[in-house]
Amino acid sequence: MSNRVYINGKLLPKEQAVVSVFDHGFLYGDGVFEGIRVYHGRVFLLREHVDRLYESARAIRLEIPMTPDQMIQAVNETVQANGIQEGYVRLVISRGAGGLGLDIRKTSNPQVIVIADSITLYPAKVYEEGLKLVTASTIRNHSAALSPRIKSLNYLNNILARIEGTDAGCEEALMLNHKGEVAECTGDNIFIISKGVLKTPSADAGILEGITRNAVLNLAREAGIPVQECSMVRHDIFIADECFLTGTAAEIVPVVSLDGRPIGNGKPGPLTHKLLKLFQQLTEKP
Numbered sequence: 001m002s003n004r005v006y007i008n009g010k011l012l013p014k015e016q017a018v019v020s021v022f023d024h025g026f027l028y029g030d031g032v033f034e035g036i037r038v039y040h041g042r043v044f045l046l047r048e049h050v051d052r053l054y055e056s057a058r059a060i061r062l063e064i065p066m067t068p069d070q071m072i073q074a075v076n077e078t079v080q081a082n083g084i085q086e087g088y089v090r091l092v093i094s095r096g097a098g099g100l101g102l103d104i105r106k107t108s109n110p111q112v113i114v115i116a117d118s119i120t121l122y123p124a125k126v127y128e129e130g131l132k133l134v135t136a137s138t139i140r141n142h143s144a145a146l147s148p149r150i151k152s153l154n155y156l157n158n159i160l161a162r163i164e165g166t167d168a169g170c171e172e173a174l175m176l177n178h179k180g181e182v183a184e185c186t187g188d189n190i191f192i193i194s195k196g197v198l199k200t201p202s203a204d205a206g207i208l209e210g211i212t213r214n215a216v217l218n219l220a221r222e223a224g225i226p227v228q229e230c231s232m233v234r235h236d237i238f239i240a241d242e243c244f245l246t247g248t249a250a251e252i253v254p255v256v257s258l259d260g261r262p263i264g265n266g267k268p269g270p271l272t273h274k275l276l277k278l279f280q281q282l283t284e285k286p
């Protein structure tokens with residue numbers, strides 16, 4: 001459990017780590033965040049997450065009041081202060097307190113918050129038996145409205161789709177884009193394996209470019225597995241040999257059905273297992 005939270009340069013007991021009700025992060029979801037894993041006391045792919053955080057902030061014209069290197073230090077300090085060996089870091093930058101209007105010029109003091117805590121994982125059964133997916137009727141945000149590449153504090157789009165998943169008895173839901181193409185799931189990227197080729201929607205499908213997604217693409221290339229980032233529709237998933245999701249918390253989780261239709265033989269596939277093994281080697285002790 002997280003006891004001390006980093007907030008604006010200080011490590012405070014969690015009860016004292018508070019933000020204003022006038023903060024635009026609270027009022028409007030105006031801010032950015034990252035979720036990061038800690039394995040064996042080491043923060044995994046921290047530089048990559050911090051880079052994406054600064055890119056998200058830049059996209060919403062939010063100036064983070066410290067350098068990326070200082071941010072990396074703050075994360076490491078918080079993890080150490082809480083004695084986290086296996087856990088999760090939530091890095092949040094909110095716009096700061098302002099008036100009740102939208103004008104960002106009236107806000108001040110962006111809040112920099114690092115929470116280091118334990119992690120909630122999918123149940124082990126999901127990795128053994130695979131996940132069932134349902135397609136949400138809520139489409140992924142249109143890139144011209146709110147780019148999914150921005151990891152913003154406004155997750156209502158994903159939450160609404162996730163509710164549809166829960167209502168259908170699924171742990172995750174597939175989201176399509178405005179063109180009806182496969183984009184991603186509510187908190188994970190999606191991959192299929194088709195005739196030995198690993199395929200995933202490209203960034204222009206309107207997705208968050210997952211750090212785990214990129215790590216898996218690199219692992220596959222190194223292992224000599226052909227890789228394609230391409231446009232994909234639901235049909236491609238129905239006829240795929242294997243399917244899996246990637247995400248910081250999920251790592252690699254097999255998917256065995258979509259909308260009640262089995263994918264491949266309806267069981268987690270061999271290439272999915274191989275990639276999960278390779279991924280787990282990355283997270284092992286050096």
Ligand code: PMP
Pocket residue numbers: 035158184185186187188189207208209210211212213246247248249
């Ligand atoms: N897509 C969405 C919408 C996400 O929120 C996330 C992170 N939970 C991902 C994909 C996976 O990204 P990452 O591998 O960086 O965790």
